[in-house]
Amino acid sequence: MVSFGTQPGSRSYLGMIGVALKMLMGDPVKYFGLVFGIGFSTLLMSQQASIFVGLLTWGANPVLDVRQAQIWVMDPRVKQPDQGQPISDQSLYRVRSVDGVAWAVPYARSAATVKTMQGNIAAVTLVGVDNQSMVGLPEENLANSMEAIRGRNAAILDGNTTHLIWSDGRDPIGEAVEINDNRVVVTGLTSSLTNFSGLPTLYMKYSDAIAITPPERNKLSFVLVEAKPGIAPEALAQRISEVTGLKALTRQQFAAAGTQFIIENTGIPISFGAAIGLGILVAVVITALTLAMFVAENLKNFGALKAIGVTNRQILVMVLSQALLVGFIGYGIGIGGTAAFLYFGQADPSLRGFKALGEIVGGSALLVMVIALGSAYVSVRKVLKLDPAIVFRG
Amino acid sequence: MKVTPQLLRRLALPIGATGLIGFAVLTLSPPDKAGAAPPAPPASAPADQSSVVAALGVIEPSSEVIGVGSELSGVVREVFVKPGDQVAAGAPLFRLDGRALGANLEAQLAAAQQARANSAASASRVPSLQANAANAAAGIAQAEAGVTTARGAVTQAEGRLANTQAAADVARLALADAQARLGLFATISDPRAVSTDERDRAKFAMERAKAAYDQARGAVLEAEGGLTSARGGLGDAQARLAAAKAASASAKASILEGQQAALAAQAGAAQAAAQAKVVSTDLERLIVRAPIAGQVLRLNIRVGEFASAGPLAEPLVAMGAVTPMHVRVQIDEEDAARVAAGAPAQASLRGDASKRIPLTFVRFEPQAMPKKNLNGGAERVDTRVVEAIYAFNPSGIQAFVGQQMDVFVTAKPIARAAASQKSGDAK
Numbered sequence: 001m002v003s004f005g006t007q008p009g010s011r012s013y014l015g016m017i018g019v020a021l022k023m024l025m026g027d028p029v030k031y032f033g034l035v036f037g038i039g040f041s042t043l044l045m046s047q048q049a050s051i052f053v054g055l056l057t058w059g060a061n062p063v064l065d066v067r068q069a070q071i072w073v074m075d076p077r078v079k080q081p082d083q084g085q086p087i088s089d090q091s092l093y094r095v096r097s098v099d100g101v102a103w104a105v106p107y108a109r110s111a112a113t114v115k116t117m118q119g120n121i122a123a124v125t126l127v128g129v130d131n132q133s134m135v136g137l138p139e140e141n142l143a144n145s146m147e148a149i150r151g152r153n154a155a156i157l158d159g160n161t162t163h164l165i166w167s168d169g170r171d172p173i174g175e176a177v178e179i180n181d182n183r184v185v186v187t188g189l190t191s192s193l194t195n196f197s198g199l200p201t202l203y204m205k206y207s208d209a210i211a212i213t214p215p216e217r218n219k220l221s222f223v224l225v226e227a228k229p230g231i232a233p234e235a236l237a238q239r240i241s242e243v244t245g246l247k248a249l250t251r252q253q254f255a256a257a258g259t260q261f262i263i264e265n266t267g268i269p270i271s272f273g274a275a276i277g278l279g280i281l282v283a284v285v286i287t288a289l290t291l292a293m294f295v296a297e298n299l300k301n302f303g304a305l306k307a308i309g310v311t312n313r314q315i316l317v318m319v320l321s322q323a324l325l326v327g328f329i330g331y332g333i334g335i336g337g338t339a340a341f342l343y344f345g346q347a348d349p350s351l352r353g354f355k356a357l358g359e360i361v362g363g364s365a366l367l368v369m370v371i372a373l374g375s376a377y378v379s380v381r382k383v384l385k386l387d388p389a390i391v392f393r394g
Numbered sequence: 395m396k397v398t399p400q401l402l403r404r405l406a407l408p409i410g411a412t413g414l415i416g417f418a419v420l421t422l423s424p425p426d427k428a429g430a431a432p433p434a435p436p437a438s439a440p441a442d443q444s445s446v447v448a449a450l451g452v453i454e455p456s457s458e459v460i461g462v463g464s465e466l467s468g469v470v471r472e473v474f475v476k477p478g479d480q481v482a483a484g485a486p487l488f489r490l491d492g493r494a495l496g497a498n499l500e501a502q503l504a505a506a507q508q509a510r511a512n513s514a515a516s517a518s519r520v521p522s523l524q525a526n527a528a529n530a531a532a533g534i535a536q537a538e539a540g541v542t543t544a545r546g547a548v549t550q551a552e553g554r555l556a557n558t559q560a561a562a563d564v565a566r567l568a569l570a571d572a573q574a575r576l577g578l579f580a581t582i583s584d585p586r587a588v589s590t591d592e593r594d595r596a597k598f599a600m601e602r603a604k605a606a607y608d609q610a611r612g613a614v615l616e617a618e619g620g621l622t623s624a625r626g627g628l629g630d631a632q633a634r635l636a637a638a639k640a641a642s643a644s645a646k647a648s649i650l651e652g653q654q655a656a657l658a659a660q661a662g663a664a665q666a667a668a669q670a671k672v673v674s675t676d677l678e679r680l681i682v683r684a685p686i687a688g689q690v691l692r693l694n695i696r697v698g699e700f701a702s703a704g705p706l707a708e709p710l711v712a713m714g715a716v717t718p719m720h721v722r723v724q725i726d727e728e729d730a731a732r733v734a735a736g737a738p739a740q741a742s743l744r745g746d747a748s749k750r751i752p753l754t755f756v757r758f759e760p761q762a763m764p765k766k767n768l769n770g771g772a773e774r775v776d777t778r779v780v781e782a783i784y785a786f787n788p789s790g791i792q793a794f795v796g797q798q799m800d801v802f803v804t805a806k807p808i809a810r811a812a813a814s815q816k817s818g819d820a821k
Contacts, residue, residue, distance in 0.1 A: 021404075025404050035407065064426050067427055067428055067429065067430040068430045068431065068432045068433070070428075070429075088777060090726055090765055090777045090779075092448075093447075093448045093449050093450060093724075093726055093729075094726055094728065094729065096437075096439065096446075096448030096800075096802075097446060097447040097448045097449075097726070097729050097732075097805070099444060099445050099807055101439065102438055102439065103432070103436040103437065103438035103439070104436075104448075105432075105436050105437075130436060131744065131745075132434060132435075132436060132437060132744055132745060132747055133432045133433060133434045133435060133436030133437075133747070134432070134433040134434050135432045135433065135436060137433055139427075139430055142433055146433050146434065226432075226436075228439075228441075251428060325408065328408065328411055329407045329408055329410075329411040330411075331411070331415070332410065332411025332412060332413075332414040332415045333410075333411060333414060335414065335415060335418040336411070336413075336414025336415065336417055336418055337414075338418065339414070339417050339418035339421050340417070342421070342423075343417075343421045355423035356418065356421055356422050356423045357422070357423065358419075358422050361418055361419065361422065
């Protein structure tokens with residue numbers, strides 16, 4: 001035991017903290033109650049927030065998947081990447097003719113239905129990438145994809161979603177499928193980011209993709225543009241809009257537009273907001289109630305401590321350190337659970353699109369700390385007002 | 395502080411939590427990555443050109459593609475060229491079957507020969523016809539002489555008739571006198587008043603006068619018969635003259651006819667000769683020849699196939715002059731104003747954007763055309779393009795007619811166009 005009073009200062013505080021932590025761990029029920037209460041609510045908050053943010057990014061992922069281009073040019077009415085409003089093929093040349101454009105390539109994106117040899121039907125997102133530059137192919141397995149896509153009506157499939165087309169888990173490479181009465185052979189696998197529609201993405205050469213889609217006046221969905229060195233993409237996008245009359249957005253602007261579209265057009269913000277709010281509520285209620293009970297039960301002990309000369313300030317530090325400890329452990333369990341959920345969930349294709357974001361890890365840490373410390377402060381006020389004489393009265 | 399099992403138990407949770415937090419931090423998803431390089435170089439504007447007009451270009455021969463057609467239809471018997479061959483102007487490309495025309499030519503040549511013989515025969519008949527005509531003319535003269543003679547005979551007969559009639563008149567008068575005298579004796583009732591002798595003498599005189607008269611009458615009748623016969627002779631002579639004249643006319647007509655026949659035969663001979671020439675020209679036309687010097691780009695005809703005359707969807711032989719090559723550059727009409735005639739340009743072939751091919755300006759096509767989309771198959775007419783023709787030297791470049799190129803034409807800066815559009819929007 002550390003002697004009190006004789007050596008005030010940091011050492012005495014450390015000693016008090018030691019006492020406080022012994023007190024806490026000496027009551028396993030409340031200790032574990034607090035830890036798991038905070039842990040559960042942290043898990044709820046961070047996991048739901050991750051899924052929420054993940055869902056929102058799904059709207060932006062078709063854009064984020066294309067890492068090679070800075071600017072997307074589209075019909076002025078297009079609000080998000082999966083909205084097909086094709087523009088004239090001639091737009092490609094008009095965009096290329098704008099000063100400051102280093103290169104511009106066509107990019108087709110449309111919905112299609114795949115019929116397998118086994119008789120299944122599946123909806124897919126059909127992407128046509130520029131025959132020459134292959135801009136738009138995901139970076140993963142790129143060298144192989146470039147080789148595999150060159151053949152006539154050859155397609156690269158997103159390897160994470162093959163189960164949506166072949167539920168028997170077969171290797172899709174070499175499988176022939178039928179799209180609009182055309183034979184298409186899957187020649188390679190890649191990995192694309194999950195998109196909001198959840199449909200498998202099938203990559204083909206631009207010429208093949210527009211040849212097998214139904215007749216339409218226009219088929220060019222987007223023109224992907226790179227600015228010349230030294231030219232800001234934002235300024236160039238502005239100039240392309242002015243010259244061609246089309247809508248030109250930078251990669252980030254269009255990704256944000258995809259996210260914004262989901263926020264505006266789905267119930268996701270409300271449902272996930274409610275879940276996250278419930279997580280916060282559970283955390284506040286459990287932490288505050290349990291801490292208050294813990295403090296109330298130990299009121300006599302605190303009184304005794306006060307009676308032997310422990311200052312209010314020291315008691316405050318004691319309770320706060322208890323709160324911080326349970327907060328830390330609870331947070332660790334919760335965030336660890338979320339991290340494990342996301343990390344091991346990657347194996348499951350349907351969970352693959354959710355990301356573990358540093359913002360969520362840090363934000364929930366901050367939130368847990370505020371809740372724990374706030375609850376501790378509220379609980380400890382009774383002790384601070386406590387008359388040490390109570391020990392002797394009881 | 396001593397490390398006791400109890401302490402370890404107490405520290406288990408915080409250490410575990412630290413580990414979990416560490417795990418969470420370590421498994422953070424990587425941030426969004428941007429700015430990857432294109433997998434393969436895309437067609438890009440030349441870095442040294444600040445302003446360009448980009449356009450689709452299609453390679454074509456400098457002569458444009460010539461779809462060589464056949465003038466005649468028929469089965470191909472021989473093909474003289476292969477795709478890719480360089481041929482001179484007039485070089486044979488393929489030959490159609492010529493047996494029918496060859497036989498026809500022989501028949502025509504025979505017909506020509508026959509017509510020539512006919513013409514000679516017709517011409518030779520004309521002199522004999524002319525001789526006939528001369529004979530007929532001589533017959534006319536003879537007949538005319540006969541007519542004159544007959545007229546003389548008529549005149550003579552008429553004179554004799556007048557003479558005999560005059561003699562008959564005299565005899566009639568003498569007869570009347572003798573009768574009157576005899577009458578006088580008859581009126582005398584007393585036979586004795588007049589001697590029988592006298593009476594008889596008077597009677598004989600009367601009878602003599604009567605005989606003379608009868609004789610005279612006979613002479614008149616004879617003279618009349620002579621006149622009639624002379625007149626008949628004249629009529630005959632005149633009829634002969636008419637016949638001679640008709641014969642002459644007919645002879646003349648047959649000369650004309652003969653001459654016409656000769657001319658017709660001559661014309662027929664000429665026609666037959668011309669006919670034969672037509673067939674031999676057709677025989678020559680069976681061999682289809684290269685209209686210009688150039689390269690055979692495509693051969694859609696093989697030995698034994700039927701080649702139709704007239705325009706075909708797929709020409710029998712496509713050829714063109716490939717040095718230099720031309721590129722038909724389709725410049726959007728909205729960008730056309732930025733391109734000056736003679737502006738330099740660079741192009742890259744599909745599939746190899748890193749290799750830039752310098753182009754030299756040839757001309758603008760004077761007529762703007764609806765853009766034909768070559769990628770999608772179907773023709774779309776939503777925009778019009780001004781076509782500029784550029785040339786490049788194909789040596790050392792594997793470029794094929796019909797290939798597409800990404801062309802970047804050096805152009806005026808776009809700033810002015812943007813400004814004018816802004817003002818247009820403001821209105």
